[in-house]
Amino acid sequence: MERTNSIQLDSFELTLGDIAEADLDALHALSMSVGWPHRAEDWQIVRELGRGVVARDAIGRVLGSAMWFNYAPDFAIFGMVITSPRLQMLGAGRWMMDHLLAQTGSRAIGLNATRSARRLYESLGFVAERTVYQCNGDAVVPPDGSLPPATRLRALTRDDLDEIAALDLAAYNAGRTPVLAHLLEVSKGVALVRGDRIAAFSLCRRFGRGHVIGPVVAANDDDAIAVTRPHVAEHAGTFLRLDTRQKSGAFPEFLALSGLPVYDTVTSMSLRRPWLVEEKGGETPIIYALASQALG
Numbered sequence: 001m002e003r004t005n006s007i008q009l010d011s012f013e014l015t016l017g018d019i020a021e022a023d024l025d026a027l028h029a030l031s032m033s034v035g036w037p038h039r040a041e042d043w044q045i046v047r048e049l050g051r052g053v054v055a056r057d058a059i060g061r062v063l064g065s066a067m068w069f070n071y072a073p074d075f076a077i078f079g080m081v082i083t084s085p086r087l088q089m090l091g092a093g094r095w096m097m098d099h100l101l102a103q104t105g106s107r108a109i110g111l112n113a114t115r116s117a118r119r120l121y122e123s124l125g126f127v128a129e130r131t132v133y134q135c136n137g138d139a140v141v142p143p144d145g146s147l148p149p150a151t152r153l154r155a156l157t158r159d160d161l162d163e164i165a166a167l168d169l170a171a172y173n174a175g176r177t178p179v180l181a182h183l184l185e186v187s188k189g190v191a192l193v194r195g196d197r198i199a200a201f202s203l204c205r206r207f208g209r210g211h212v213i214g215p216v217v218a219a220n221d222d223d224a225i226a227v228t229r230p231h232v233a234e235h236a237g238t239f240l241r242l243d244t245r246q247k248s249g250a251f252p253e254f255l256a257l258s259g260l261p262v263y264d265t266v267t268s269m270s271l272r273r274p275w276l277v278e279e280k281g282g283e284t285p286i287i288y289a290l291a292s293q294a295l296g
Helices: 024-033 040-049 092-104 115-123 158-172 177-186 221-234 250-257
Strands: 006-009 012-018 051-056 062-072 075-083 108-113 127-138 151-155 187-194 197-207 210-218 239-244 262-271 286-289
Touching (some): 012 092, 024 062, 024 075, 040 177, 062 092, 158 177, 158 187, 158 197, 158 210, 177 197, 187 221, 197 221, 210 221
Parallel strands (some): 210 239
Antiparallel strands (some): 006 012, 012 051, 051 062, 108 262, 127 239, 187 197, 197 210, 210 286
């Protein structure tokens, strides 16, 4: 498809615009049209962290969106790729993706694909890597558990940014310091301290129908559970969500016992080079919970 700033799809004449200039209520209505839970406030967070495009019809309605988040000169994440149901299967998604690929140049790309969008991404050369399990529900008081030996929990502060960014870099293999700095401002954070260093951390913020826990970065299940449990306990009786690539083991078992069973799945995919860090175990930190499906 030729890359132009306007296109005729069936009876729709679409024009491409900057997502930074789109009305938040219009973006909220777009995500609601496909059953996504994002509030206007959630849209504002991703707009402040990334850039992208919207597709408008002849009377200015927002009927599509696509965003990218610049994590490194050679790597970016795509997210918030939405096409109004009335435009699905007409090529609007491919049109917007072509523009994102042009904007990001030769960067390697990662994204989390819904089942409905996976065929589009495969047609563009994206390769599936791993499954993401969306775990959510009305949280219950989690099972009692002791902290790992010689550790303690404390609240995260702004002063911890450099230390948690270093842990996140080792787990994610791309620098997300601006993302973490922003999320720290709107989240409650928990750190697991071993000796005088942060060994694991988690953030929890308002999102959609309730709250979302993420990211969670830890080197093992016990540490990940330790920094996740306080958020589950605090929000027991309310809607809570966590997105993880952990298919089995103590961590997903803990989530299920906490009222957060698997609700849905998406697929992490990559273009030009593999995205995800191989999980080797030991003392190397890994991503136990995504910041969000859009942010990775």
